[in-house]
Amino acid sequence: MKRGPKIRNTTIPGFKFAGIPAGIKKSGNRDLALIYSECPAVTVGLFTTNRIKAAPVKLAIKNISSGKAQAIIINSGNANACTGEKGMKAAREIMTSTAHELGISPGLVYSSSTGIIGRPFPVETIKKALPDLIKKLSPLSLKHTASSIMTTDTFAKISFKQIEIGGRKGTIAGIAKGAGMICPNMATMLCFIVTDIAINPQALDAALREAASRSFNMLSVDNDMSTNDTVMIMANGRLNNPLITKRSPDYSIFKSALNEISYDLARMIAEDGEGATKLIEVIVKGARSKSDAGKIALSVANSMLVKTAVYGRDPNWGRIMAAIGYSGIAVNENKIDISLNKVKLVSNGMGTGKEKTARNALLTKNIIITIELGNGKESARALTCDLTEGYIKINAHYST
């Protein structure tokens, strides 16, 4: 699991990438990306549960049942949401034009958008940039794709892993964008994962759902869920391994790698939350069920009071207790232990008086809040970041 310069030359057999500035963003930054597989890839996806969905998301939900894709075109700077019939037409046009330029079937092209809601979609700008985008396709350009999908992100998010499948070295790589509007069950989160491993659609779908439930769906920046969330994975089978099914011995190796990639990307999204100075991981243990543990972890991760306390290095465990209590899950107050970066602040529901030590422990960039409920054996973890003046500045003073 690496990120940054070390993965600069990541390649995934059979995949090419591009990312260019197409003029959608006023800043002149990269804003148009393409992921292309040399052959049709087994493809599955998960999409926002927001009742109001962006045009490309509506189309993707319709098309994903085919289980195949060869290209995904992604733009930042405009969400193509709340754009009416015009927006739907624009999304279709982008997909058709991309297919035409690539010389593949339109049914194998997906589009994805992120950015401001409700502005006319710059369909002509994108169409004009298509030839250049396609010309730039290269096995070495994953990093450009990753930076093209950024909105208020401060760094490109790439995760990469190699695993042995049937004696061969298979590759899984993922890119993501996050920053604001991140809440349980995704948000303005786009994530695209590619692999050369051969796997059937049923197994791929189940693996993606498991991975998302433990990563992107346990992630909260500000509790706002967007109209555009998308997680897609393309598996082009170029590794020529024996096809993985749910019954293959290799399936668990694949799942575990996908879980790692997804959690790694989710962690980067939390770390890069708008205005964040600290990454917060909330670990809940000793719950009666995984679902109970997850609900409590998210309740704490969503608490603005907990997030501001971490920012201010205030070991205010009362706010954590309150958030546990309003999760709706039955807990026994007198059995609860709470630690901040391994400093035990609460033992059996009562303060230990170690606030001073905890305050020092809060100096680190990564904060782990561990909650032991003493009710059972199940656990879960959630990811979030601190809440700072930076978040307010970004969201009050810029239209995003």
Next chain:
Amino acid sequence: MKRGPKIRNTTIPGFKFAGIPAGIKKSGNRDLALIYSECPAVTVGLFTTNRIKAAPVKLAIKNISSGKAQAIIINSGNANACTGEKGMKAAREIMTSTAHELGISPGLVYSSSTGIIGRPFPVETIKKALPDLIKKLSPLSLKHTASSIMTTDTFAKISFKQIEIGGRKGTIAGIAKGAGMICPNMATMLCFIVTDIAINPQALDAALREAASRSFNMLSVDNDMSTNDTVMIMANGRLNNPLITKRSPDYSIFKSALNEISYDLARMIAEDGEGATKLIEVIVKGARSKSDAGKIALSVANSMLVKTAVYGRDPNWGRIMAAIGYSGIAVNENKIDISLNKVKLVSNGMGTGKEKTARNALLTKNIIITIELGNGKESARALTCDLTEGYIKINAHYST
């Protein structure tokens, strides 16, 4: 409905009030209050649904079924929550001592606390201050009671109304504290209402539930719910009106006055949200049911992105659309209209381009977001405030 200096000399027949600095708060501000009725009053209450409850809340929930009270002692500066058996004992001791000093039955005394969680409760400090507190009881001191229960509130919240009941002028007065940790279904919210109107417990309870469901339960500052929330109302019957029951013609007059008082106090709490510069009222119309309308109103009121946009005077209606969409309620995107202070920004789901006019309309201190769903005839409204750097400062840098 008045507040501030004009109600300085509010009296409610048969009630006396006191509020003094007892030394619980380091600041030396008033932190101990007493509400006293000359005779036992019909009393009902609503309490936090947080699974972790402060000691006095646990006791109040147990005692409220008696339907009677004569005194409520309230402290700020310490929540007496997560304080274990010691905290329970302390709360009981405060109630017994208060009853003893007042010469009334301990069963007629309630206690209530707000402030930091998990600190040892200053029971001796409070007991020592009791004689002075009782000495200060006066019909004219409601304002001191209101200021004694403040934590990060910037102004004391009092609402007052007189209504004609059976040819006599009855009085209802309420005080509240809010500021942070305010979320649907109450929060660190304390509210005490007193009236000289005679009403039976069943009618009073039903009226309070209705009033809370339309005011305190539609109020959100930061979505955090406290361990201490309490709304209580005492009706001492000193007006000597014919007892109001659910069947009395006067019942609807009483309910409507209580609704007004409650909404007025909730509005003040939102207005005085931590760091707030603007009061936001979200009105949802045209819903299939009241419950649908309420859920959408709260979803928008809870959105950090909407709250920061209002702060930055950014008429970013896409964030409002997203919050409507993730409320979970089925909506027809193409029927939605959205207005900001009467400037129609969205018509039939699409932008009207009136951002510039809306930006000017956002100069006012009171912001009304009106959402017309076009799905039915029901409506609801929610209260919140903008989210600013001030909120972060208050909650990151002070233990509250």
